[in-house]
Amino acid sequence: MVTKLLEVGxxxxxxxxxVFYHGKNVYVLYTDDSILAGPDLEELKCLTxxxxxxGLVLTVEGDITDFLGVNIKRHPDGTFELTQPHxxxxxxxxxxxxxxxxxxxxxxxxxxxLLRRFLESExxxxxxxxxxxxCKLNYLDKCSRPDIAFAAHQCAxxxxxxxxxxxxxxxxxxxxxxxxxxxxxxxxxxxxxxDCYVDADFSGNWHEEDxxxxxxxxxxxxxxxxxxxxxxxxxxSKMQTQVAxxxxxxxxxxxxxxxxxxxPIMELLKxxxxxxxxxKATVPNVHCTTYEDNSGxxxxxxxxxxxxxxxxxNTQYHHFREYVDSGxxxxxxxxTDLQRADMLTxxxxxxxxxxxxxxxxxx
Numbered sequence: 403m404v405t406k407l408l409e410v411g412x413x414x415x416x417x418x419x420x421v422f423y424h425g426k427n428v429y430v431l432y433t434d435d436s437i438l439a440g441p442d443l444e445e446l447k448c449l450t451x452x453x454x455x456x457g458l459v460l461t462v463e464g465d466i467t468d469f470l471g472v473n474i475k476r477h478p479d480g481t482f483e484l485t486q487p488h489x490x491x492x493x494x495x496x497x498x499x500x501x502x503x504x505x506x507x508x509x510x511x512x513x514x515x516l517l518r519r520f521l522e523s524e525x526x527x528x529x530x531x532x533x534x535x536x537c538k539l540n541y542l543d544k545c546s547r548p549d550i551a552f553a554a555h556q557c558a559x560x561x562x563x564x565x566x567x568x569x570x571x572x573x574x575x576x577x578x579x580x581x582x583x584x585x586x587x588x589x590x591x592x593x594x595x596x597d598c599y600v601d602a603d604f605s606g607n608w609h610e611e612d613x614x615x616x617x618x619x620x621x622x623x624x625x626x627x628x629x630x631x632x633x634x635x636x637x638x639s640k641m642q643t644q645v646a647x648x649x650x651x652x653x654x655x656x657x658x659x660x661x662x663x664x665x666p667i668m669e670l671l672k673x674x675x676x677x678x679x680x681x682k683a684t685v686p687n688v689h690c691t692t693y694e695d696n697s698g699x700x701x702x703x704x705x706x707x708x709x710x711x712x713x714x715x716n717t718q719y720h721h722f723r724e725y726v727d728s729g730x731x732x733x734x735x736x737x738t739d740l741q742r743a744d745m746l747t748x749x750x751x752x753x754x755x756x757x758x759x760x761x762x763x764x765x
Contacts (some may be wrong), residue, residue, distance in 0.1 A: 485586030506581030510553035588764030592632035601743035602656035622652035625746025626660035639746035653696035
């Protein structure tokens with residue numbers, strides 16, 4: 403396919419091999435689905451015709467209103483809305499949460515209790531396909547629902563041998579989706595720059611009863627949200643791969659993990675600017691402001707000193723320091739209450755959920 407696209411006159415990106423440039427147009431490939439975008443509709447039609455002439459079999463579906471199961475609406479006020487009501491309906495059907503009498507929940511998970519293995523509890527009775535629901539929820543959270551990322555990932559951790567409590571947790575999450583099934587992401591493009599919100603929950607899953615049987619209880623959780631032009635484009639809630647020895651270390655690992663996502667996007671934007679695309683960003687190049695609420699992590703990220711309590715941290719977590727030195731990445735302090743990534747690391751109370759959901763998702 404690359405050979406055919408080069409024959410048409412596309413130039414393949416060196417940063418992302420699934421991105422191709424042709425004048426002011428961009429072609430993005432995702433397996434066998436793709437998007438061809440540009441400012442001139444007639445030019446796009448000509449490009450499509452040339453792609454067909456070189457032997458590429460295409461199905462042209464017109465203006466983008468649905469892609470990979472995500473509904474995309476463009477509103478007159480300039481905002482965009484991404485929703486997945488059909489997928490949510492499938493999840494609700496699987497969970498048997500249909501009917502006007504089904505109660506809804508205001509939060510994705512109970513804020514008073516973390517999920518654990520519950521070794522002494524009864525096994526899940528399999529009245530719905532646990533793994534199938536988890537797969538659908540994982541896709542939902544990655545595409546349009548960052549508000550359920552923490553709850554979905556917590557349930558996914560126990561898919562191999564779910565207990566009754568895990569089934570109830572999925573039901574709780576389903577009841578939350580029932581009350582918000584028409585909701586998704588509302589994009590209102592603003593300031594043309596990158597923002598990255600990073601948070602960590604230090605050893606938040608530790609439980610005295612499970613610890614002897616489950617070393618994962620000692621692991622911390624990372625959460626981050628990467629925005630461009632005030633629109634979230636990447637987010638994640640995941641367990642860290644190594645055991646952190648302090649809150650500072652857990653926060654620093656989360657910061658490093660998030661910036662591994664940010665830096666390639668920054669490089670892609672630089673490349674697009676070099677090809678003449680009007681990608682407005684803070685001068686002189688592409689800049690990312692990263693918000694961190696741990697003072698120890700801030701010092702570790704900005705002051706390159708080895709201290710007795712932090713010298714063991716492997717150099718793999720210092721990969722972004724040259725970007726900090728050059729000013730392309732700035733790590734700044736933020737109050738914990740304004741840390742949008744907080745909802746990705748721990749169960750949120752209704753007050754915090756509403757605050758962060760509004761800031762991230764627009765509703």
